[in-house]
Amino acid sequence: MATGRTHRPATRSRGIPEATVARLPLYLRALTALSERSVPTVSSEELAAAAGVNSAKLRKDFSYLGSYGTRGVGYDVEYLVYQISRELGLTQDWPVVIVGIGNLGAALANYGGFASRGFRVAALIDADPAMAGKPVAGIPVQHTDDLEKIIEDNGVSIGVIATPAGAAQQVCERLVAAGVTSILNFAPTVLSVPDGVDVRKVDLSIELQILAFHEQRKAGEEAASPDGAGPASATRSKSADKGPDGDVPAVMPA
Template identity: 90%
Template sequence: MATGRNHRPATRSRGIPEATVARLPLYLRALTALSERSVPTVSSEELAVAAGVNSAKLRKDFSYLGSYGTRGVGYDVEYLVYQISRELGLTQDWPVVIVGIGNLGAALANYGGFASRGFRVAALIDADPEMAGKPVAGIPVQHADQLEKIISDNGVSIGVISTPAGAAQQVCERLIAAGVTSILNFAPTVLSVPDGVDVRKVDLSIELQILAFHEQRKAGEEAEAAAGRKGPDGDMPAVMPA
């Protein structure tokens, strides 16, 4: 039916809400686990539980990918892995550099999960001259003097910063000046970047915080059971407004 709207519809990539983009890796992680167990299809309910997402939201998210599943059968696991990988841009090879090869940088260099997701560690960079040439995860560390040349030679657009907090902003500026347009920041500091550069900050304590919430809730339930459910105790938060 004609609706009078004849402007060009948004393409899928641009039409996907940011919150959906943030959930796609969660679906991909759950789907990859199913794929590794050779599970051929999955219902939206099962996948929602595995990904920790509401199933109605999952179906809405997948509708942005043009994926609607089959009633009574569910979604084809392998095809969804492919669809989400393509949407996220993981079907191409992304060279990344890791700057700051302390324990965390070394752990990231050794992390198997990057390669399987389309990320190739093109270079490891550290400011310590004593690190230069030493192999970490089979890759010789290069000195920070070479940063600009490494970015340019390898066509790197994604940089990972795992330096101490004090060095991160300067490293960030050099990466951007050399052509990097996306930064993954593990340093415990907030980075300033110009428009057009994406930064994501990893906070390793976030998942611990979610676990603490559940531990607290379990402890509250035990205390309430012990008290014979006499009603809200002093530590319980007030009731929701109606």
């Protein structure tokens, strides 16, 4: 902490709001699908529907990137794919290491969504000596002892932590010391990192708890209604309860 240099207007260096950044991958996915179907242009309305947001939000989001559309026509799909990819930094290759090759780590290693974007699994790392050398998803698992060397040799700046909670902070510190500056954390712990390092967390159990909260509320509403139907019974009539859009942030580990 205590960096003398007060600089950096935090999140908005060149202006793109975090909320917008978080949606760019969504747009990119929808656009990629359109591109594969050789659709040449889309309107904000159509693209928004495909991405699951509303069109005003989408247009506002795009306005932060520049004026890439044509009034009266819409957006050129290929051009937008390129612009968003560039904005997200996906025109370059990002080597990634996954630490902790248990069930989840193995699932991540096998996940196809990596290569399709600019990510490449550079290495798999696990603390269990028995795993060393075994291939997972075609990549041999390496031992934690070599973590630093692996990071440096491959120029890795993004690390994925899929270890048990107890090991996460220590792994995190080693990753950061070796040069990693972005971490995706699946372990159910709060990681503390120095300034300049980004952490995002994904926590399955938290997501379920949020669902349970709303689920409980629905049940309560039902009970309050005059009718003693059993538990099941396909709902559907009830009006939505979540926000108008149901697109709230929040994240968690699995």
